[in-house]
Amino acid sequence: MPFATILLQWFRENGRELPWRQTRDPYAIWLSEVILQQTQVKQGWDYWLRFMHRWPTVADLAAATEDEVLREWQGLGYYSRARNLRAAAQQVTEEGGFPTTIEGLRRLKGVGDYIAAAIGSFAFGLPAAVVDGNVYRVLARHYGIATPINTTEGKKEFAALAQSLLPASASSIPDYNQAIMDFGAIQCTPQNPFCDSCPLIETCVACHEDRVAELPVKLKTLKVRDRHLIYIYIRYNGETAIHRRPAGDIWQGLYEPLLTDTVPSGAVMLRQNVKHVLTHRVLYADFWLWEPAERPVLPPDYFWIPEQDIDQYAVPRLIELLLEELWKR
Numbered sequence: 001m002p003f004a005t006i007l008l009q010w011f012r013e014n015g016r017e018l019p020w021r022q023t024r025d026p027y028a029i030w031l032s033e034v035i036l037q038q039t040q041v042k043q044g045w046d047y048w049l050r051f052m053h054r055w056p057t058v059a060d061l062a063a064a065t066e067d068e069v070l071r072e073w074q075g076l077g078y079y080s081r082a083r084n085l086r087a088a089a090q091q092v093t094e095e096g097g098f099p100t101t102i103e104g105l106r107r108l109k110g111v112g113d114y115i116a117a118a119i120g121s122f123a124f125g126l127p128a129a130v131v132d133g134n135v136y137r138v139l140a141r142h143y144g145i146a147t148p149i150n151t152t153e154g155k156k157e158f159a160a161l162a163q164s165l166l167p168a169s170a171s172s173i174p175d176y177n178q179a180i181m182d183f184g185a186i187q188c189t190p191q192n193p194f195c196d197s198c199p200l201i202e203t204c205v206a207c208h209e210d211r212v213a214e215l216p217v218k219l220k221t222l223k224v225r226d227r228h229l230i231y232i233y234i235r236y237n238g239e240t241a242i243h244r245r246p247a248g249d250i251w252q253g254l255y256e257p258l259l260t261d262t263v264p265s266g267a268v269m270l271r272q273n274v275k276h277v278l279t280h281r282v283l284y285a286d287f288w289l290w291e292p293a294e295r296p297v298l299p300p301d302y303f304w305i306p307e308q309d310i311d312q313y314a315v316p317r318l319i320e321l322l323l324e325e326l327w328k329r
Contacts, residue, residue, distance in 0.1 A: 003142070004167040004176050006199050011179030014186060016041070020048065021178065026098040026123035027058040033115045034085050038078045041185075047076060058098070062089040070253055070314035077317065079251060084110025100124050113159070121177050127170060129162035130177045131155075134184025140216035141188060144205030148219045229285040231322060232258040232267060236295055240310060243302040250278065255313040257322070258302065264290050270325045276318045287322045289329075 018041065020032035031051055035044040050072060055061040061069070066086060073082035087109040092098050098119070099105050105116035113131070120126035129135075136149045139161055147154040167176050187194050195207050206212045234241045234257065242255045267290040276283040305313075310323065 002167075003165055003200070003203075004172070007179040007183055008167070008172060008176055010187070010199050011175060011182060015178060015182050016186070018045070021122075024123050026119050027061075027092075028052060029122045030088075030098070030111075030115065030119050031085070033118045034081055034110065035076065037081060037115075039076055044076075047073070058089050059093050061086065062093040066253060067314065071312070074314045075317060075320070079254060081110065083253065098123070102126060102128055118177070121174050125170060125174065127166060127173055129159070129166055130181065131159055131162045132181060132184075134181045134188075135162060136216045137190065138180055138184045138188045141193075141206035141212055142200055142204050144209060144211065144215070146215065146217050148217045150218050150221065223280075225281045227281050227283050229283055229318075230260055230263060230288070231256065231285060231319070232260055232264065232288045232290050233270075233322060233326060234258060234296065234298075235289065235291045235307065238307055239304045240307045241298055241302045241304050242310070242313060243299070246301075250281075251316045253314075254316050254319075256315060256319050258298065263288055264292070264296070266290065266292065270322065270329075274318070274321060276321075283318060285318055285322075287325060289326065 018032075020028050023029070032044070032048050035047050035051070039047070051061070054072060055064060064086060066083065069082050069086045070079060073079060073085075076082075088111060091108055099107065100120075102116050102120050105111055105119050106113070108116075111119075117126075117128035117130045120128045121130060136158055139145065139158055140149065143161065145157065145161075147157050149155070149158060162180075166173055187198055193212060195201060195204070195212065198204065198207070201207055206215050240257065242257055245251045245254050245256060247253075263286075267288040270287040270289050272286050274285045274287065276285065315323070
């Protein structure tokens with residue numbers, strides 16, 4: 001039985017029921033794919049619902065400010081996704097609607113091959129194969145492919161294979177794309193896949209050669225660096241001081257309290273060496289509370305806000321931990 005036919009049968013019995021699968025609205029589909037790029041479904045679901053409620057159309061999102069979008073995105077991480085989301089919404093609005101070709105979709109800010117294929121397939125019925133982490137894993141294991149997935153050669157090889165496996169019936173392609181992604185998320189999982197109940201076990205190379213744990217192959221290319229941060233939360237006369245992180249550094253456009261190299265006299269330690277792992281670095285942060293008797297002079301890019309208004313500003317997850325510690329006191 002053909003590979004695609006088996007996956008479609010499995011999908012009819014095991015596929016996930018997700019709200020963005022109940023529509024062909026390219027905006028709703030695009031929004032879900034951007035949110036789920038680096039986020040698990042169970043977490044991304046609530047964010048998708050909130051975004052759709054607050055900005056039900058792409059034009060609504062295009063009209064939002066960057067601060068508003070970042071605040072709604074807070075907690076998802078990889079904040080460039082949120083900035084790209086708003087920029088792409090503005091592109092779509094200016095062009096009068098979503099492009100209906102893969103090439104046109106790729107021109108949108110933050111839209112690569114995978115998201116373009118997802119929108120093209122699910123919204124417009126285009127014969128485009130999606131290739132995400134789940135698809136890489138299923139194909140690498142089933143066909144025994146050891147080419148690293150994060151190399152140019154690997155990306156081309158897997159893209160060509162995925163495209164060749166699309167079902168002949170155009171109407172089945174959207175379901176097939178959903179099927180292979182769900183199969184990777186539910187059946188052929190990264191750790192401890194359910195090989196004994198797998199409908200593809202008879203033809204799975206990795207299973208027969210005992211290579212399931214080895215595939216897919218991914219080269220380690222990032223050098224992870226450590227960075228130590230000292231944050232001072234200032235509380236003075238019902239106000240606190242924050243600033244917005246500039247372009248070109250982590251958390252661009254997000255807000256944070258005083259970041260410094262020295263701890264002022266009288267500050268109280270809240271937490272020490274809080275570990276926060278990012279893709280390319282590991283942060284260790286010390287959190288301090290400082291309640292000075294006089295308003296301190298701060299660097300020019302800091303400004304004062306009523307302490308009660310701090311929830312209106314988008315902050316990194318690391319700063320959320322600081323604020324959670326404060327609210328306990």
